[in-house]
Amino acid sequence: MEKVYLCKTSDLAENQVKRIDNSEHGDIAVYNLGGNYYATADLCTHATASLAEGDIEDEMIVCPVHWGQFHIPTGRAQGFPCEIDLRTYPVAIEGDAIYALVEVAAPALIAKG
Amino acid sequence: MSNIIKTIDVTDSLENLKEVCDIEDGRISGRIFYDQKIYEQELEKIFARCWLFVAHESQIPNTGDYVTTTMGEDEVIVIRQKDGGIKVFLNACPHRGNKVCFAESGSTRGFICNYHGWSFNVAGNLVGQHESGIYEASDFDKAKWGLKEVAQVESWKGLVFATFDPEAPTLQEYLGPMTWYLDALFDNQEGGTEFVGGCIRSTYDCNWKIAAENFVGDILHAGWTHDSAARAMLGGSVAKVSDFEESYSVNWNGHGYEFALDTVGNVAVLGESALNKYLHTIKPSVAERLGEFRANMIGAVSSCTLFPNFSFLAGQNTVRVWQPRGPNKIELFTWVVVNKSAPQEIKEKWRKGAMMTFSPTGVFEMDDGENWEYCTKTAKGRVTAAQDLYIGLGMNSRAEETSLPGNVFKGQLNEANARAYYQQWFDHLSTKRWSELPNRNFGKQEAE
């Protein structure tokens, strides 16, 4: 489990989403839903789109490109054309710092052909 | 901006146009209502150049609110932007040209083409596609392929106009001193006007000009054509316009407004005394705002067309666009305009009153439709279409000494506005660019 620093709580107002660039694990979207913080992959599972550029509606993030929706706390794909769930990350708050806890995949035992 | 529309090449003018439209001689011919070649010239030399009415601001108050309409036969989307501005786009996807918005109005995050999933935001920018990876592999430049944006969009007191032509003069120059008169309906109270919800669309087998010309300055027809409706609504005949002591026909750049100064002659035909009373109640405040002269115009016997195809009646408060659909067909879009500050029950009475009188079920409009259709249809005859039609009433009626702005003519029973309208039509069809257009205005730019 790797602890990835995202941003300060003071940088993320209520019902806002922010994209954190991350070349290693893929960009991460961090959300503040009424004082609760969540993190998901930022790339839409349907087509190339940064979810952080979309709108938050209740607990859903609406993709700015084809308006598909994901449930932010669970990553569940809920609106056409999104059918593949979004990866979510547990979040840790330390002081005013928000971290995502990223599970690092074990190296494949057998190299892919 | 790469999404700005590509302008079209303007073809040469038709020869011998004067045979079908000679205004100095006071004649036109039916060919201008039925000829396909003339119609094609109109689409490129009038509808692709002039300022055209596309929406009322009140129809699209919030970001993402839109209406769709046409500019000539070109389909467009009119949409409110995040910064409060308004943009107008061609309603066609820049990939294969499919229509991207099929609704007449609504509110949206953007538009997604049904064909290949190209997605545009409210600013018209292409934000993505289905199977976006394929485009990325082709070094596709998204920035270049947004919805095509109409060259100029401007609002005047809630009325939104757009033009495809980047060389077109400003809207203010285009309308000129006509705005002074338009205030009588569109700015007679604080807060201005709004449209009642919805738009009635109907179809006439007539040429677009014959309807527009009727509103530019033909009150003459009312006493005869509308006798039955007046008797039904008022129990008597239409007001005898020739009895008015003072009335005018005013034009500028082909726009025309004919009016009396009887305050409530138009509104009276709605047969709702509460509306007459409302206008009388607001009249003192209108006089304070616009002066006594225009306070007399607020619901007076009058009509107006802004060149080429936007018309209204103050008092009946019907607003319409005669959308061209071929030389002998139009789609008529009809709305009702009301003062924003008017009480709700007054707005309601105007909604119903305009429907009762000037709409496809309106008792007045019933008798207009057949006239306009057969003015058009008779021109199907090759010989008939070649005959002269008289348009010479009031040839020498110019008001020489007047403090009023615009090209002012005495009396509203007058074909001066119709002549100015067809002259403007002739001038557009005879020239390729705005800079070549002759200036035929002789009146004052501003009221004295």
Add this chain to the structure above:
Amino acid sequence: MSAQIEKQNGQQYPVSFEQHHKISCFLAYEYRLLDEERFDDWLALMHEDIHYWMPGIENRRRENLLEHGFYAADHMAYFDDGLRDLGRRVARFKQPSAWAENPATRNVHQVSNIEVYYGETDGEYVVHSVFQSVRSRGLDEQYVIHGRRRDLLVQEGGSFKIKQRLILIPNATLTCKNINTFL
């Protein structure tokens, strides 16, 4: 989805075969009066509180529907009439100067798909139907309007009066210049 009458809540109780037949005949009779230009007789079938309403139909996306889907009470309409308004329309038809009615418009009105249910009040009936109006003018003009109606009829003596009529056409654009008839 074509023009939609709002779904009614609760149970609907169909009337007897005999009552259904009476009301069907009434609707056919009403339409024959229009075809024969017997406008005063037609007007006499209207209840004094008649609301004769044909709203404008708006072509909107499913996520942007209006109060009643494709139409709304405070939006533009073709008819939104009370008895006085209908009377004024009839008055125009009867003027010798109704130029566009001479030669006369020839009408055929047809009504079908009739469903009759008991209304909420005794002696009132909710009637759903489908209509077709064919008009011809001049030598070659023909206009056809189809639509759906929901009427509220009130029994008066041996006959009925029309208290409410809602007329919905499927068209967002009327395919003709006017509606110089009743539907």
